[in-house]
Amino acid sequence: MSTPAHALASAVRKQEQGLLNCVHCGFCLPACPTYRRLGDEADSPRGRLYLMQAVVEGRLDPGAEAFQTHIGRCLGCRACEPVCPSGVEYGHLLELARQVGGNARRPPFLARMLLRVFGTAWLARPAMFAGRAMRATGLPTLLTRILAGRRPPKGARLAVAMLAASAPPPPLPGRTEGRPATVPQRETGDKPTVGVLAGCVQAGLFGRVNQATVRVLQANGYRVVSVPNQGCCGALHAHGGDLETARSLARRNLEAFEAAGVDFVAMNASGCGAAMADYGSLLADDEELAPRARALAGKIRDISQLLAERGPVPGGTVPLKVTYDAPCHLLHAQGVAEPPARVLDSIPGLEVVPLPGAAECCGGAGIYGLTNPRLGGWIGSDKVQSVLGTGAAALITGNPGCMMQIGAGLALTGAGIPVLHLVELLDESYRRGGLYGEVDR
Amino acid sequence: MVPVTLAKSLVEICGRDGVILDEERLLVYESDALTAYRHRPGAVVLPRSTDQVQGAVRAIAEHGLPIVPRGAGTGLSGGAVALDGAVVIGTARMNRILDIDAPNRRAVLQPGVINAELSVAAGAHGLYYAPDPSSQTACTIGGNVAENSGGPHCLKYGVTSRYVTGLAVVLADGSMVRLGGQGRESPGYDLVGLFVGSEGCFGIATEIEVGLLPVPEGVCTLLGIFDRIDDAGQAVSDIVGAGLLPAALEIIDGPTIRAVEDSVFAAGYPIDAEAALVIEFDGMEAGLEHDAERAAALCALAGAREVRTARDEDERMALWKGRKKAFGAMGRIAPDLLVQDATVPRTTLPSILRGISDIGQRYDLVVANVFHAGDGNLHPNILFDRRDEHELERVERASKEIMQLCVDSGGTITGEHGVGLDKKHHMDLIYGPDELDAMWQVRRVFDPGGVMNPGKVLPEDTGPAEGAGLPEGIGGD
Numbered sequence: 001m002s003t004p005a006h007a008l009a010s011a012v013r014k015q016e017q018g019l020l021n022c023v024h025c026g027f028c029l030p031a032c033p034t035y036r037r038l039g040d041e042a043d044s045p046r047g048r049l050y051l052m053q054a055v056v057e058g059r060l061d062p063g064a065e066a067f068q069t070h071i072g073r074c075l076g077c078r079a080c081e082p083v084c085p086s087g088v089e090y091g092h093l094l095e096l097a098r099q100v101g102g103n104a105r106r107p108p109f110l111a112r113m114l115l116r117v118f119g120t121a122w123l124a125r126p127a128m129f130a131g132r133a134m135r136a137t138g139l140p141t142l143l144t145r146i147l148a149g150r151r152p153p154k155g156a157r158l159a160v161a162m163l164a165a166s167a168p169p170p171p172l173p174g175r176t177e178g179r180p181a182t183v184p185q186r187e188t189g190d191k192p193t194v195g196v197l198a199g200c201v202q203a204g205l206f207g208r209v210n211q212a213t214v215r216v217l218q219a220n221g222y223r224v225v226s227v228p229n230q231g232c233c234g235a236l237h238a239h240g241g242d243l244e245t246a247r248s249l250a251r252r253n254l255e256a257f258e259a260a261g262v263d264f265v266a267m268n269a270s271g272c273g274a275a276m277a278d279y280g281s282l283l284a285d286d287e288e289l290a291p292r293a294r295a296l297a298g299k300i301r302d303i304s305q306l307l308a309e310r311g312p313v314p315g316g317t318v319p320l321k322v323t324y325d326a327p328c329h330l331l332h333a334q335g336v337a338e339p340p341a342r343v344l345d346s347i348p349g350l351e352v353v354p355l356p357g358a359a360e361c362c363g364g365a366g367i368y369g370l371t372n373p374r375l376g377g378w379i380g381s382d383k384v385q386s387v388l389g390t391g392a393a394a395l396i397t398g399n400p401g402c403m404m405q406i407g408a409g410l411a412l413t414g415a416g417i418p419v420l421h422l423v424e425l426l427d428e429s430y431r432r433g434g435l436y437g438e439v440d441r
Numbered sequence: 442m443v444p445v446t447l448a449k450s451l452v453e454i455c456g457r458d459g460v461i462l463d464e465e466r467l468l469v470y471e472s473d474a475l476t477a478y479r480h481r482p483g484a485v486v487l488p489r490s491t492d493q494v495q496g497a498v499r500a501i502a503e504h505g506l507p508i509v510p511r512g513a514g515t516g517l518s519g520g521a522v523a524l525d526g527a528v529v530i531g532t533a534r535m536n537r538i539l540d541i542d543a544p545n546r547r548a549v550l551q552p553g554v555i556n557a558e559l560s561v562a563a564g565a566h567g568l569y570y571a572p573d574p575s576s577q578t579a580c581t582i583g584g585n586v587a588e589n590s591g592g593p594h595c596l597k598y599g600v601t602s603r604y605v606t607g608l609a610v611v612l613a614d615g616s617m618v619r620l621g622g623q624g625r626e627s628p629g630y631d632l633v634g635l636f637v638g639s640e641g642c643f644g645i646a647t648e649i650e651v652g653l654l655p656v657p658e659g660v661c662t663l664l665g666i667f668d669r670i671d672d673a674g675q676a677v678s679d680i681v682g683a684g685l686l687p688a689a690l691e692i693i694d695g696p697t698i699r700a701v702e703d704s705v706f707a708a709g710y711p712i713d714a715e716a717a718l719v720i721e722f723d724g725m726e727a728g729l730e731h732d733a734e735r736a737a738a739l740c741a742l743a744g745a746r747e748v749r750t751a752r753d754e755d756e757r758m759a760l761w762k763g764r765k766k767a768f769g770a771m772g773r774i775a776p777d778l779l780v781q782d783a784t785v786p787r788t789t790l791p792s793i794l795r796g797i798s799d800i801g802q803r804y805d806l807v808v809a810n811v812f813h814a815g816d817g818n819l820h821p822n823i824l825f826d827r828r829d830e831h832e833l834e835r836v837e838r839a840s841k842e843i844m845q846l847c848v849d850s851g852g853t854i855t856g857e858h859g860v861g862l863d864k865k866h867h868m869d870l871i872y873g874p875d876e877l878d879a880m881w882q883v884r885r886v887f888d889p890g891g892v893m894n895p896g897k898v899l900p901e902d903t904g905p906a907e908g909a910g911l912p913e914g915i916g917g918d
Contacts, residue, residue: 054468085705085770
C-alpha cells in the first residue's frame with residue numbers, strides 16, 4: 001500500500017517529463033473554457049501546468065489554496081491537448097495533480113461519497129434504482145417545469161433537472177407507435193465480436209441507450225456478446241485523482257473483457273471510452289497487467305466508430321432538424337470527429353445544422369456541477385444558448401453526462417428541446433425502416 | 442506583496458475577482474512565453490473597462506509602484522514580465538469587438554481581442570485583419586500593438602503599425618487620451634505611429650481602431666524541399682530579386698521539420714530534408730499561377746529537390762499549421778528554448794545561416810531555424826535545458842555571438858518580437874548614446890515618472906542624467 005507521501009513523490013517524478021514539454025507558448029489559453037470566462041492565467045492549462053511545475057520544484061505546497069482552487073476548477077475537457085504543439089499530455093498530468101492535491105487536502109464530502117457510490121456495485125445499484133424510481137414518479141420533470149426560466153441552474157435544482165433530463169425523450173415526429181421486436185442473434189463465425197460496456201450511470205439511468213446500442217450493432221453486422229462481471233470504468237475516479245480505485249476498477253474490467261474474448265469493446269459513453277482507451281497508461285506500472293491493458297485499450301471503440309466503419313447501414317426516415325454537440329472526451333481525448341457526423345448523415349430525412357462552439361465543453365464534466373456549480377452553470381448556459389440559436393428541434397450527443405447537463409439546461413429554459421444519444425436516434429431510424437423485422441403493435 | 446491600502450483600492454475598482462494578491466496564485470504570472478526570465482508581480486489586476494484601467498493606474502501610481510501591461514503572455518522578449526514587484530494590468534477580460542464598420546473596412550476593439558478571432562469575425566463581411574503573428578490563435582491585439590507584431594504575411598502586407606489607425610490610451614497618470622482615429626490619416630504628428638511598438642512603456646491601449654482588408658480572391662501555396670539550407674536561402678533571394686512579390690516566404694530548417702512532423706500538426710514535410718521553403722502568392726486569380734510557376738522554376742534553379750503545390754485549402758492549412766506551430770513543437774526536442782529575432786539583409790541569408798550553424802556546433806547546442814525569410818527576419822531557436830547550468834551559460838554566449846554576427850552583416854537585433862527585457866542590453870549594438878538619449882526623451886514625454894513597464898527596452902545606464910529638465914506629459918483629462 002502506498003502512503004500519500006510515496007504517491008506524491010512518484011507522481012512528481014512522473015510529471016517531470018511531461019511538464020517539461022510545455023514551452024509556455026500560450027496556444028492553449030483560448031481553447032480553455034475556464035480561461036475564456038475568467039481571464040485569469042491561473043485558470044488556463046498553461047497556468048495550471050505552471051502550478052504543477054511549482055509543486056514539482058518544491059516552490060508550492062499542493063495543499064495551498066492556489067493549487068487546490070485552480071486544479072479543482074479545471075473541467076478536464078482536454079480541449080488544450082489538440083492545440084498543443086508540444087504534445088503535453090495534460091489529461092494524465094491533471095489526474096496526477098488531483099491525486100497529489102487530494103492527498104494534501106481531502107476532497108469535499110459530497111464528491112468523495114459520489115465516487116464511492118459509482119465505484120461500488122452494491123451501492124450503485126440501489127442508488128440508480130432510487131434515481132429511476134424518483135424519475136418514474138414524474139416529480140423531477142414537474143419540478144423542472146416549475147423551476148424553468150428562473151435563476152441559472154445550480155445545486156439541488158440542477159440535480160433534479162438532470163435526473164429529469166435522463167428520462168426517455170418524447171416521441172419524435174413521424175413516429176409510429178410500437179416497440180421494436182427483439183432481434184434473434186444470427187451466429188456466424190466471421191462477424192466481429194463486440195462487448196458493450198454497460199457502465200454505471202449509463203446502465204442505471206440510460207438502459208434504453210445500452211439496449212439501442214446492442215440493436216444497432218447487430219443491424220450493422222456485429223456479433224454482440226454479453227460480458228459478465230464488468231463494472232464502472234473508473235473514469236470519474238481517475239479524473240478526481242483517486243487513481244488507486246481507478247486502477248482496481250480497471251483490473252476488474254480487464255479481466256471481464258478478456259474472458260469474453262471480444263474483438264472490440266463498444267463504448268456509448270465517451271467519458272468511459274476515453275478512460276478505457278487509457279487503461280494502458282493507468283496500469284503502466286504493473287508489469288504483468290500493462291501489456292494486457294494496452295491490448296484491451298487497443299480494442300476500445302466509440303459506438304460511432306464501429307457504426308461508421310460499416311456505413312452505417314441506412315434505416316427509415318426521421319424528419320427532424322437536429323444539431324450535434326461533440327463530447328470533449330470523444331473529440332479532444334480520443335480525437336473522434338468524423339464518425340458521429342457520418343452516422344448522422346446516414347439517417348434519411350434528418351437535417352443536421354452546425355452548432356456554434358460544438359467543440360467546447362458543456363460544463364457537465366463528470367461531477368463538475370457539484371464541485372463548481374457557478375462556473376459549471378455559466379458554461380452550461382452558454383451551451384444551451386448556442387443550441388437554442390440553431391433552431392434545432394433536438395440535440396444529439398454521445399455521453400450521459402453531457403445529455404443530462406445540456407438536457408437539464410434546456411429543460412430549465414422551458415424550450416422543450418430533447419437531448420438524444422446518437423444511437424437512440426439511429427435506433428429509431430432502424431425501427432422505422434423495419435430493420436428489426438416486424439414491428440409488434 | 443503590494444501595500445494593503447493599494448490592495449483595497451484595487452478591489453474597490455475592479456472587484457474582488459478582478460484582483461489577484463495571493464503570492465501563490467501570482468506564480469503563474471512570473472514569465473511570458475520566454476521562460477528564461479521569471480519575476481513574480483506584486484499583484485495582478487484584470488479590469489473590464491477603460492474606466493477600471495484608469496482607476497487602477499491612478500491607484501498604483503499613487504503608491505509609487507511600477508505597472509506592466511500584459512495581454513495573453515505569449516510575448517518572446519520578456520516584455521510582460523513584472524520587475525521589482527510591479528503590478529500587472531492584464532487585458533484578458535477586455536476582449537470585446539466593439540464595432541466592425543464593414544463599408545469603411547474598419548474595426549474598433551478592446552485590447553484583449555485575440556488576433557485570429559478578429560479575422561473570423563471580419564470574415565462574415567469578406568474582410569480580414571492582415572498581420573498574422575505565428576501565435577495569432579492566442580495573442581491579443583493589444584499585445585500586437587505594444588510589440589508592433591509582424592507575421593509571415595507581413596512581407597507583402599506590412600506589420601501592425603500599418604493597420605492601427607486610432608487608439609484610446611491610458612497614460613501613466615491615469616488620464617486617457619485619444620490618438621488618431623476614424624481612418625488612416627490624422628493631421629499633425631503621427632502619435633499612433635509613435636505608440637505602436639512602444640512595448641508597454643508609453644501607456645495602455647484600451648481601445649484600438651484597425652483597418653481591415655478584403656479577403657484575397659485567390660491563394661496559391663508552394664513548398665520547396667531542399668537538401669541544403671543555403672540553397673533555400675538563395676532561392677528566397679532569387680525570388681525577391683526577380684521582382685516577384687509573394688505574400689509570404691518562410692524557411693523551416695531540418696531540426697524544426699522533424700519536431701513539427703513529430704507533433705499533432707504534422708504537415709507532410711519530408712523529415713530527411715534540410716530546409717522547407719513555404720511560398721505563398723495571393724491576390725487576383727489572374728496571374729497567380731504564372732507567379733507560382735516562376736517561383737517554382739527559381740527554386741529548382743537554386744537546387745530544390747522537389748517543389749509541391751498545395752492542391753486544396755486543407756493542404757494549404759496543414760502546410761501553414763506546421764509553420765505556425767513550429768515554436769511550440771520545439772518542446773519535443775528540449776524543455777527550454779531561446780528564440781532569437783534578428784533581421785539581416787536578405788542577400789546575406791546563406792552566409793548567415795552557415796554562420797549560425799557553425800556557432801551552434803562550436804557551443805554544442807541544437808539551433809533550429811524557422812523564420813520569415815522574405816523579410817530576412819531570422820528566428821534561430823537555441824534549444825536547452827535550464828536545469829543544466831553549464832548549458833545555460835553556453836546558450837547565453839552563443840546567443841550573443843549570433844546577434845553580433847547579424848549586426849556585423851548589416852542587420853538588427855529584433856524584427857518583430859520586441860526588445861523587452863531580453864535584448865535591452867544589446868541596444869548599444871545598434872544605437873549610439875545620442876540616439877538612445879533621444880528615445881529616453883520620447884519615453885519620458887509619455888511617462889515622466891518612469892512608471893510604465895520600467896526596466897524594458899532601453900538600458901538604464903544610457904538614460905539622461907537625473908533632473909535633466911523632463912518635458913511635461915502630454916496627458917490631460
